[in-house]
Amino acid sequence: MSRKTILLTVIVLAAMTGGVFICKQFNRRNPDLSNLKPAYVVQADELIKEFSNNDSSANLKYLGKIVSVEGKIKKIDRDQDGYYTVVLGDSTELSSVRCALDSTHMKDAAKLRPISSVRVKGYFTGFEKDETGLVGSDLKLNRCVIEKQNK
């Protein structure tokens, strides 16, 4: 094999590998959080307290991270398209941790029972401070998966 042929083969192989990599990157989906390790594991009440004490430092700590939150189910919301949000926290308080379930894990919502304790893992999307004084502040997670449910 001549030097020219070897060089050409290397260039073609490199271009093909690069092409496959770019294609894979371009079409990459958000990963299912079931198999990913959380950056933090916290109790819902503690998380709410952390944000009410100092929301800017808590935001720096949690924003964009995978977080596992354990707490009592206050209620389970279902939107007009059938998507579920599990709401955790103290039912006597307005503030909550709101966990929007991943669309591929919607069937897990059927197994949940209000008042029971649950651990949910999700991607922390932010703190919604209540400026109206009517609806309570919320900590929001999406792409959530149910890790475990206690009785």
Added chain:
Amino acid sequence: MRGITSLIAVTLFSTGLFAQDKFYTKIGKISFYSEAIIENIEAHNRSVTCVLDTKTGNIQFAVQIKGFEFEKALMQEHFNENYLESDKYPRAIFKGQIVNNGDINYTQDGVSQGKVKGQLTIHGQTRDVEVNGKLTIQGNRILISSDFNIELPDYKIKNEKLQNISNKIKITVDCSLEPLKS
């Protein structure tokens, strides 16, 4: 006499005269759509907070930027890091008022057109906006839907880096509000 008073009370209650003034949701949906050279861009946020005071017509929406979900992870990363800078500007807020609130009958099922004027804050930039929307009264719920366009330069969202998306973004709002129990 007592019976008549009770009857009046029940009638007033059922016709909505004693109905709640404030309605809200925390599972509202806001989507956006943009045409792009390689592939059109679409994302949804299903955790929108909206509060409406039917007495005054004051209305407020709040959304977490990181809560927008894209079909493709790379698009979502570019959206958060290069365009909306969501670590720096994590929320978008709209505060406004339904200017024709007096024309809307909240006590009877039906569809009304609403004109909303207010201020929209995205990417740390606040602009005056005027938007038309539809309010559907359905039992004890109010369905709000609207679509409107925004221009990226108005909110100082840089499109120079990739220049592969349109400056015009279509926003769609879809919220089902329930009475706020005090």
